[in-house]
Amino acid sequence: MDVVGPDEGVGEWRLGAAADEVLADIANRAAENDARGIDRAQIDALAAVGLVGTALDPPARQREVAERIAMVDASVWFCWAQHQSPLRTLAAAEPADHAPLVDEIKARWLAGLSDGSNVGAVAFAHLRRPGPANPVAERVHGGWSITGTLDWVTSWDIADVMLLMVRGAGDYADSIICMYLAAGRDPAYLEGLHVHEPLELLAMSGTHTRPMTLEGVMVPDTNVAAVKDFHEWVKVDAKKTLDANPATFGIVRGAVSELHAIAERRNDSQMRDLVATMRSKTIRLRRDVYAAVEADGADQARLALRAESLDLATRAATAVITAKAGASMQRGCTAERRLREAMFLQVQAQTAATRYASLALIEGQM
Numbered sequence: 401m402d403v404v405g406p407d408e409g410v411g412e413w414r415l416g417a418a419a420d421e422v423l424a425d426i427a428n429r430a431a432e433n434d435a436r437g438i439d440r441a442q443i444d445a446l447a448a449v450g451l452v453g454t455a456l457d458p459p460a461r462q463r464e465v466a467e468r469i470a471m472v473d474a475s476v477w478f479c480w481a482q483h484q485s486p487l488r489t490l491a492a493a494e495p496a497d498h499a500p501l502v503d504e505i506k507a508r509w510l511a512g513l514s515d516g517s518n519v520g521a522v523a524f525a526h527l528r529r530p531g532p533a534n535p536v537a538e539r540v541h542g543g544w545s546i547t548g549t550l551d552w553v554t555s556w557d558i559a560d561v562m563l564l565m566v567r568g569a570g571d572y573a574d575s576i577i578c579m580y581l582a583a584g585r586d587p588a589y590l591e592g593l594h595v596h597e598p599l600e601l602l603a604m605s606g607t608h609t610r611p612m613t614l615e616g617v618m619v620p621d622t623n624v625a626a627v628k629d630f631h632e633w634v635k636v637d638a639k640k641t642l643d644a645n646p647a648t649f650g651i652v653r654g655a656v657s658e659l660h661a662i663a664e665r666r667n668d669s670q671m672r673d674l675v676a677t678m679r680s681k682t683i684r685l686r687r688d689v690y691a692a693v694e695a696d697g698a699d700q701a702r703l704a705l706r707a708e709s710l711d712l713a714t715r716a717a718t719a720v721i722t723a724k725a726g727a728s729m730q731r732g733c734t735a736e737r738r739l740r741e742a743m744f745l746q747v748q749a750q751t752a753a754t755r756y757a758s759l760a761l762i763e764g765q766m
Contacts, residue, residue, distance in 0.1 A: 402471070403660045403675060404653040404682050407690060409460035415468060419449045427472035431732040433606040437598070438476050440519070440558040440585070446476075447516025452483060454514045463646040463690065470650025471657075474741035475606035477647050478748075479519075479555045486520030486563035487513040489578055493625040498577070501622045505580055509561050521559035521583050523550050523612075527576065527630075528637065528751060533567035535614050537577045543620035544568075544577055550612040556595065557608035559583035564619075567630055576633055578626040579619045584608070592617040603740035641749045642702040644689045644709035651742050652682050652709075655716035658734060662723045671723060678716055685709055703757040711761055713742040 406414075415423075422445045426433075429442070446452045446469070456462045470477035490510050493502045512518025526534060535548020546566055553562065562583040568575040581590060594613040601609065656678045663671030689709060692702045717739040721728040728735040746758060 401657055401660065402653060403657045404649075404679050406464050406467070407460060407649075407683075407686055409458070409690060410464045411460075413461055413464075415451070415465065416449070419446075419451060419468075422446055422449055422451075423468060423472050426469070426476050430473040430475075430734070430737065433473055433475050434737050435606070435732065437557065437606045437608050438473075438479060442476055443479060443516070443519055443558060446480065452480060452516030452519070453487065455484065459694075460690070466646035467650035467653060470647035470741075471654040473606075474647060474651060474738075474744065475604050477650065478604055478607050479558065481647070482522050482555045482559075483513070483516070483520045485522040485524065486561060486580070489563055490580070490625055493578075496627065498621060498627045499624045502625055504622065505625050509580060512560070518560040519555065519558060519585075521553060521555040521562040522565070523553045523562060524565040525552050525749075526550065527565060527567060527633070533569070533573070535566050536569045537566040537572070537619075538569045539572055540618070543618060543622075544579070544624070546614045546617040546619060548614055550614070552599075552609055553612055554607045554609045556584040556610045557598075558585065560585050563625075568627075572627075574630050576628045576630050577619075577624060578628060579623045580625055581619070581623065590617050590619065601744075603737075603744035638751065638753075639696075641751050641754055642699055642706065643693050644706040645745060645748070648709045648713050648742075648745055649682065649686050649689075651713045651738055651745070652678070652716045654734075655713070655720050655738055655742075656682065658720050658738075659716070659723055662720070674719060678712070678719070681712060682716075685712060699753075703753055704761075706754060707757040707761040710742075710746055710758060713745060714739070717742045 426442055443452060451465050456465060466477060466481065469480055490506060490513065493499065495502045509518055513520050535546055535550065537544040537546050560583055562581050564579050564581055565576050568577055592615040594615065596611045599609050599611065656675060659671060660675045663675055685705065685708060689705045692705060720735040721739060724735050727733065730736065
């Protein structure tokens with residue numbers, strides 16, 4: 401039972417019975433996904449019901465999809481979410497001096513990315529780090545030589561193609577080179593690309609997230625879809641990180657619904673009151689977050705809403721653990737996994753500004 405329900409912006413639209421069935425199957429496999437990694441077939445099943453690929457319109461529907469997937473398994477949500485950057489970047493790409501064969505790249509990948517038959521991964525989190533660029537792309541005849549490390553490449557094992565975004569060197573230090581490389585499902589890896597064992601993460605270990613080392617990896621111009629201005633990209637990216645991710649509310653919806661089930665089973669009035677309070681707060685907070693996104697509201701207000709939303713996800717997950725008592729200490733149970741997922745969202749897409757907002761909220765609660 402979904403106690404919170406969709407945001408009011410979704411209106412009467414619903415995912416449909418086929419999508420509900422796919423999500424139910426993912427929910428049943430969430431513990432296995434967490435322990436062993438999600439199966440590509442689960443992404444394919446989402447694609448078969450139209451939930452992978454080109455974003456739904458209006459945006460409220462896409463946010464609802466994100467919430468519903470995260471509600472049952474945030475690892476599947478995270479792999480699902482990675483797909484959008486390769487798709488959007490390629491769809492917007494136009495031929496240019498250093499990207500002469502964009503149309504050929506589109507012919508190979510775009511249709512599959514658009515309908516989800518090709519799954520995309522992306523590596524760009526390193527661009528948010530302060531300090532010297534790592535990895536870097538050095539201009540060579542006919543392409544780029546890439547050297548450095550990638551700490552975090554999600555979906556590698558189940559993806560067909562990866563969008564790698566790397567800052568240039570020398571005359572190209574203010575540029576980001578966006579290139580498309582065969583990913584883990586394609587054995588045609590480039591020479592010098594060393595893929596390491598999956599990371600053992602506190603949360604989201606099922607996302608097939610691997611570190612990589614690049615030693616002079618030669619990427620020809622034929623694989624380059626765009627060369628972007630680094631400083632312009634930073635401005636756009638900074639706006640994206642201001643807001644609570646819809647997955648945050650998916651985790652809350654899952655936790656509040658589980659707490660409701662416990663309250664009903666035990667006929668516990670205190671738990672019922674807590675469920676009602678959390679439900680009301682979730683609906684109000686989510687409405688404010690999405691309204692701020694649509695209106696491109698003030699940065700500080702959006703950061704405060706993001707911090708409050710993350711705090712709510714942690715509190716909701718903790719409430720279920722408290723209610724379940726000793727049973728919640730069993731590794732692999734829903735309550736234990738959801739709390740770790742809430743913790744993951746505290747650091748996912750984190751910037752100095754979002755970190756400050758969350759820590760300021762914690763300090764204010766002391």
